[in-house]
Amino acid sequence: MDNYTDISTELCGMKLLNPTVLASGILGVSGSSLANVARNGAGAVTTKSIGIEQRKGHPGPVIITYDQGMVNAVGLSTSGIKESLAEIEYAKKHAGVPIIASVFASTVKEFGIVAKEISRSNPDLIEVNISCPNVEAEFGRPFGTDPKISADVTKIVKKNTRIPVIVKLSPNVGSIAQIAKAVVKAGADGITAINTAGPGMVISIETARPILSNKAGGVSGPAIKPIAVRCVYDIYAALKEMKKEDKIPIIGTGGVTYGNDAVEMFMAGASAVGIGTGVYIRGIDVFRKVSYEVKEFMGKENYGSIASMRGIAHD
Amino acid sequence: MTEQPKIHSIKRVIDEAKDARTFVFYGQLDSSPGQFVNVWIPGVDEKPYSISYQDDEKFAITCFAVGNFSKSFNGMKEGDKIGIRGPYGTRFTTSGIRNAVLVGGGCGTAPLAFLANELRKRKVNVDFIMGARSNEFLMYHERMVSAGVNVHIATDDGSAGFKGFSTELLDRLLAGKAKDADMIYACGPEIMMKKVIDIADRHGRRCELSLERYMKCGFGICGQCCVDNLGIRVCKEGPVMGKEIVKHIFEFNKYKRDSSGKKVPFYGSCN
Numbered sequence: 045m046d047n048y049t050d051i052s053t054e055l056c057g058m059k060l061l062n063p064t065v066l067a068s069g070i071l072g073v074s075g076s077s078l079a080n081v082a083r084n085g086a087g088a089v090t091t092k093s094i095g096i097e098q099r100k101g102h103p104g105p106v107i108i109t110y111d112q113g114m115v116n117a118v119g120l121s122t123s124g125i126k127e128s129l130a131e132i133e134y135a136k137k138h139a140g141v142p143i144i145a146s147v148f149a150s151t152v153k154e155f156g157i158v159a160k161e162i163s164r165s166n167p168d169l170i171e172v173n174i175s176c177p178n179v180e181a182e183f184g185r186p187f188g189t190d191p192k193i194s195a196d197v198t199k200i201v202k203k204n205t206r207i208p209v210i211v212k213l214s215p216n217v218g219s220i221a222q223i224a225k226a227v228v229k230a231g232a233d234g235i236t237a238i239n240t241a242g243p244g245m246v247i248s249i250e251t252a253r254p255i256l257s258n259k260a261g262g263v264s265g266p267a268i269k270p271i272a273v274r275c276v277y278d279i280y281a282a283l284k285e286m287k288k289e290d291k292i293p294i295i296g297t298g299g300v301t302y303g304n305d306a307v308e309m310f311m312a313g314a315s316a317v318g319i320g321t322g323v324y325i326r327g328i329d330v331f332r333k334v335s336y337e338v339k340e341f342m343g344k345e346n347y348g349s350i351a352s353m354r355g356i357a358h359d
Numbered sequence: 360m361t362e363q364p365k366i367h368s369i370k371r372v373i374d375e376a377k378d379a380r381t382f383v384f385y386g387q388l389d390s391s392p393g394q395f396v397n398v399w400i401p402g403v404d405e406k407p408y409s410i411s412y413q414d415d416e417k418f419a420i421t422c423f424a425v426g427n428f429s430k431s432f433n434g435m436k437e438g439d440k441i442g443i444r445g446p447y448g449t450r451f452t453t454s455g456i457r458n459a460v461l462v463g464g465g466c467g468t469a470p471l472a473f474l475a476n477e478l479r480k481r482k483v484n485v486d487f488i489m490g491a492r493s494n495e496f497l498m499y500h501e502r503m504v505s506a507g508v509n510v511h512i513a514t515d516d517g518s519a520g521f522k523g524f525s526t527e528l529l530d531r532l533l534a535g536k537a538k539d540a541d542m543i544y545a546c547g548p549e550i551m552m553k554k555v556i557d558i559a560d561r562h563g564r565r566c567e568l569s570l571e572r573y574m575k576c577g578f579g580i581c582g583q584c585c586v587d588n589l590g591i592r593v594c595k596e597g598p599v600m601g602k603e604i605v606k607h608i609f610e611f612n613k614y615k616r617d618s619s620g621k622k623v624p625f626y627g628s629c630n
């Protein structure tokens with residue numbers, strides 16, 4: 045294997061030394077935890093989704109696994125914007141990698157406020173979570189299922205910040221390509237795909253009750269990887285149609301556990317990969333492991349860069 | 360491994376002390392002292408608990424009625440069903456120890472009682488300092504005595520044993536009767552554990568402590584239990600940690616995070 049194989053990549057002008065990104069909601073509660081994940085090899089780290097007001101989230105159980113993946117309904121717990129600013133500032137100082145601030149809100153207008161507020165801590169990128177499935181009862185259908193609302197959210201966020209904006213999409217829609225086009229037209233600088241699939245449910249047969257307190261939860265991990273790869277593929281095809289594929293990066297997320305999974309994502313059109321459930325499966329140093337495996341594959345197959353693999357599964 | 364609660368029915372309920380009940384379950388948990396499980400009461404919530412007893416056919420958890428969850432847990436009866444997942448987390452060192460001193464404060468005595476039994480099985484000399492507010496909060500006394508543990512009691516009000524802090528007893532023991540102690544184990548309020556670390560340093564002894572933080576998953580994913588500034592996970596790199604690591608935990612004995620992730624000042628142990 046060639047030690048000099050370059051696995052760096054770029055997201056909206058930010059250079060990542062390797063293409064692995066900590067996905068939102070995993071280990072991203074505090075700045076010190078984000079820095080610890082960076083020490084374990086992540087090329088960039090994403091905070092847990094941040095909202096304006098403090099929220100406790102759902103009672104437990106909120107995260108369980110089954111033999112093919114994970115099901116979670118944490119319920120968007122957040123310490124609120126003020127506390128979160130301090131966490132991001134800490135991560136900015138100590139993580140040594142780009143910090144992506146994930147935000148959510150309950151109305152279009154509030155998305156503007158949270159974007160403006162979060163920008164004060166100067167994250168490298170803002171990821172807009174319009175796709176969380178776990179709080180529908182409170183927040184109505186997720187914003188991310190409607191192209192028009194998705195575009196409105198993107199526009200208001202862009203208007204309220206000068207930091208590049210990535211929009212995170214849900215796979216639980218008729219056409220993810222259509223949503224992707226809508227948010228790119230509205231000014232999105234990048235796309236993360238996908239958030240959790242489903243929602244799914246696991247029932248405890250001895251008590252005849254769903255285990256999660258929210259009953260249903262988002263499905264992640266290896267089970268959803270083919271869905272995630274297809275979504276990234278569709279989004280990249282849509283970007284090509286718009287002749288924007290060179291300008292808009294995609295963070296391919298969903299079931300990435302080994303280097304080969306990441307390579308699949310690049311070939312479908314991703315510029316980087318998000319890793320969440322993989323932390324459970326392979327440990328907190330999954331980022332270092334996946335980077336190494338990607339490098340190994342590239343050496344073996346003679347790929348000189350991540351960019352040279354991007355989108356090559358398309359005709 | 361699949362992280363789903365396994366349903367157990369409560370086999371026995373023991374009134375351990377005021378506000379404290381021990382729930383006994385049949386089955387092999389395969390845990391080691393210091394580890395914890397997540398207890399699910401369907402329709403209520405799920406919370407982490409240390410294992411307070413384990414043998415070849417049963418194990419036990421001791422619950423202290425402090426909040427909503429623990430109150431409904433303590434209201435459960437023999438035959439009631441609860442879910443248990445785990446065991447999770449790091450364990451106390453039990454090999455290569457000859458003389459051990461255990462310091463437990465309040466509900467922190469629970470994991471140490473399991474540890475004391477395990478150490479006695481390995482023929483380790485065990486001095487167990489139990490700290491409690493008063494006589495009625497003392498736990499496991501007879502169980503420990505019959506396992507051959509030297510029990511030392513400290514109460515805030517002097518209603519049993521020494522009137523004062525368990526850490527004062529520790530200091531004296533290390534200078535006298537337990538001068539050969541090669542390991543100190545502590546679990547309890549962080550203010551107590553901070554003093555234990557200072558004393559262990561002063562006497563040049565090894566020391567392991569068990570920490571507690573708000574937990575959502577228990578298996579290293581949610582990040583709710585991460586401590587500043589190391590960012591390590593109490594559910595995974597803990598709950599048992601050596602004193603050299605704990606000394607580097609900035610938030611130790613200062614604050615912890617609640618279920619929203621917000622920092623809250625430290626009030627004590629037992630969620």
Ligand SMILES: Cc1cc2nc3c(=O)[nH]c(=O)nc-3n(C[C@H](O)[C@H](O)[C@H](O)COP(=O)(O)O)c2cc1C
Pocket residue numbers: 067068069070092093107114116118120146173176212238239240263264265266268297298299300318319320321322580581
């Ligand atoms: C426990 C857990 C919490 C999550 N919380 C968030 C969140 O707050 N915001 C968000 O945008 N995505 C959240 N996600 C979704 C992940 O970021 C990711 O999109 C999804 O899990 C698929 O990736 P994976 O298969 O690598 O886990 C969460 C996922 C999990 C498992």
Ligand code: FES
Pocket residue numbers: 573574575576577578579580581582583584585592593594595
């Ligand atoms: S409780 Fe979730 S990471 Fe520790």
